[in-house]
Amino acid sequence: MDLHNPSPQPDLARNRxxxxxxxxxxxTLAPVDLFAFYIYMRDQQRSVDYLDFWLDVAQHxxxxxxYVRELRRSxxxxxxxxxxxxxxxxxxxxxxxxxxxxxAGGPSTLMTEKEKNQDAQMSAFLREEGSNGNGMGxxxxxSFGSHASNNHRSTSNDQxxxxxxxxxxxxxxxxxxxxxxxxxxxxxASAEKILYTYLLPGAEREIILPHAITHEIxxxxxxxxxDDPEVFDAAKDYVFQAMERDAFPGFLRMKALGNLVPTxxxxxxxxxxxxxxxxxxxxxxxxxxxxxxxxxxxxxxxFTLGVYALCSHxxxxxxxxxLAGFSEYTFMSFTKIREPYVRKLLNxxxxxxxxxxILIDTALVVLFVFVPxxxx
Numbered sequence: 001m002d003l004h005n006p007s008p009q010p011d012l013a014r015n016r017x018x019x020x021x022x023x024x025x026x027x028t029l030a031p032v033d034l035f036a037f038y039i040y041m042r043d044q045q046r047s048v049d050y051l052d053f054w055l056d057v058a059q060h061x062x063x064x065x066x067y068v069r070e071l072r073r074s075x076x077x078x079x080x081x082x083x084x085x086x087x088x089x090x091x092x093x094x095x096x097x098x099x100x101x102x103x104a105g106g107p108s109t110l111m112t113e114k115e116k117n118q119d120a121q122m123s124a125f126l127r128e129e130g131s132n133g134n135g136m137g138x139x140x141x142x143s144f145g146s147h148a149s150n151n152h153r154s155t156s157n158d159q160x161x162x163x164x165x166x167x168x169x170x171x172x173x174x175x176x177x178x179x180x181x182x183x184x185x186x187x188x189a190s191a192e193k194i195l196y197t198y199l200l201p202g203a204e205r206e207i208i209l210p211h212a213i214t215h216e217i218x219x220x221x222x223x224x225x226x227d228d229p230e231v232f233d234a235a236k237d238y239v240f241q242a243m244e245r246d247a248f249p250g251f252l253r254m255k256a257l258g259n260l261v262p263t264x265x266x267x268x269x270x271x272x273x274x275x276x277x278x279x280x281x282x283x284x285x286x287x288x289x290x291x292x293x294x295x296x297x298x299x300x301x302x303f304t305l306g307v308y309a310l311c312s313h314x315x316x317x318x319x320x321x322x323l324a325g326f327s328e329y330t331f332m333s334f335t336k337i338r339e340p341y342v343r344k345l346l347n348x349x350x351x352x353x354x355x356x357x358i359l360i361d362t363a364l365v366v367l368f369v370f371v372p373x374x375x376x
Contacts, residue, residue, distance in 0.1 A: 012340055017256050020240070020248045021107075024054065029338035031255045031327035039329055040251045044262065047247065049205045050239050053198045057236050060190045061119075061229045067182040068122050107240040123228035126187070130225055191227035199235070209235055256342045257349065258316030259327040265313045272309030279303045283368040290373035300365050307361045311353050319350035319357070 010029050011022075018028045023037050030036060042048040198207050199214050213234045220226040254261075260268070279302035286296045312318045321327075325343065326334045337343045 010339075015341055017252055017341065018339070020244045023248075024058075024240075030335045031259070031329070031337055032252070032339050032342055036255055036329060036335075037248075037251055040254065041243075041247060043330065044250070044254070045247050049198065049207050050243060052205070053194070053207055054236065054239050054243070056190075056194050056197070057229075057232045060187070060194060060232070063182050063187055063190050064122060064126060064229050067184070067187055068125065070181055107237040119229060123230040126228035127226060129184070130227065188227045191221055191231065194232065195221050207239070209238055213238060254316065255327065256345060259322050259337075259346060260312065260316050260318055261328050261331055263331040264318075264328055265316060268309040269313040272306045272313060275302045275306030275309060279306055279364070287368065287371060287373050288375065290375040293369050296369045297365070299368055300361070303364045304357075304361050307364070308357050311357045311360075315349065315353050317346070317349055317353055319353040322346040322350035 010027050012029075018032055022028050023032060023034055026034055028034075038048065038051060041051045195218065197203060197205055199209070199217055200206070201214075217231055217235060220231045279299055282302065283296070283299050285291075286299070321334075322337075325337050327337050327346075329335050337346060
């Protein structure tokens with residue numbers, strides 16, 4: 001699928017693993033969707049603050065686009081009374097931007113020239129509007145209030161934030177303005193919330209970024225009064241590259257090549273070792289007490305359980321669960337595998353794991369059933 005396709009619909013014909021761009025753009029299905037990636041960042045990477053920052057910046061972009069679309073719509077209906085020259089200049093800006101319907105699901109390096117130009121024009125319009133006094137000024141009390149309301153870290157016991165599953169329109173509809181419109185104050189509050197929640201030194205959910213990036217953002221928001229989306233471009237691109245390099249490969253290994261979470265794998269290795277110990281102990285008892293071969297066939301039970309559990313741990317994959325079409329989100333919490341390519345990949349790996357399990361299990365049973373017995 002073309003990465004620049006603005007459609008948010010999943011690509012069911014994709015014959016490859018998805019990219020981080022597609023996951024963040026909500027173009028994938030379980031178990032490699034945005035919800036699964038959020039849980040992985042929270043529970044395995046312990047760095048969900050980076051993804052939350054990305055999602056809040058994407059929501060800020062959505063607010064800006066929603067605000068500009070509303071202005072553009074009002075300009076097309078009729079220019080309001082006021083400064084005629086300013087209105088004409090604003091009308092020219094707004095009419096030249098287009099519809100601004102592309103998603104904010106990737107870094108600036110993956111955007112088309114048209115999308116870059118539209119976002120640059122939107123940011124320029126918001127900067128000019130703010131400098132003309134149409135925007136809200138700096139409001140530390142409101143900002144710190146927003147910061148305090150978000151003054152906590154996500155833990156494995158927290159429910160995932162609901163906003164990242166919403167569309168851009170639904171995110172914009174969270175505004176306090178009448179009739180779900182976006183006011184200029186909402187954009188200012190959103191920018192300040194991001195600054196005070198993630199970027200200032202000592203923030204409760206502070207993310208580690210190069211000092212030059214955080215200093216420039218702080219200066220732009222606090223001293224220059226900016227709140228346009230371009231303020232966060234450098235930080236957004238840095239966080240995207242960090243997640244793509246450090247977290248996303250592990251996410252694909254866990255969700256596209258396996259279907260178990262670490263807690264389940266630990267439980268399986270414990271169960272497998274206990275079952276194998278029991279199997280070997282009973283096998284030697286049968287041999288040294290000279291039990292008949294038809295009795296020794298019962299060794300099939302502990303050996304099968306032990307080998308199956310250990311192979312599941314080794315490959316991070318429960319083959320029966322995979323063939324049934326399920327993957328584990330959290331411990332003992334399952335979801336249907338809906339991504340076609342991942343389902344096909346997991347089915348192939350499940351058959352391979354079953355073949356290995358049957359081969360090892362058969363070898364052990366045959367060895368201990370047909371070895372001559374000798375009563376001690």
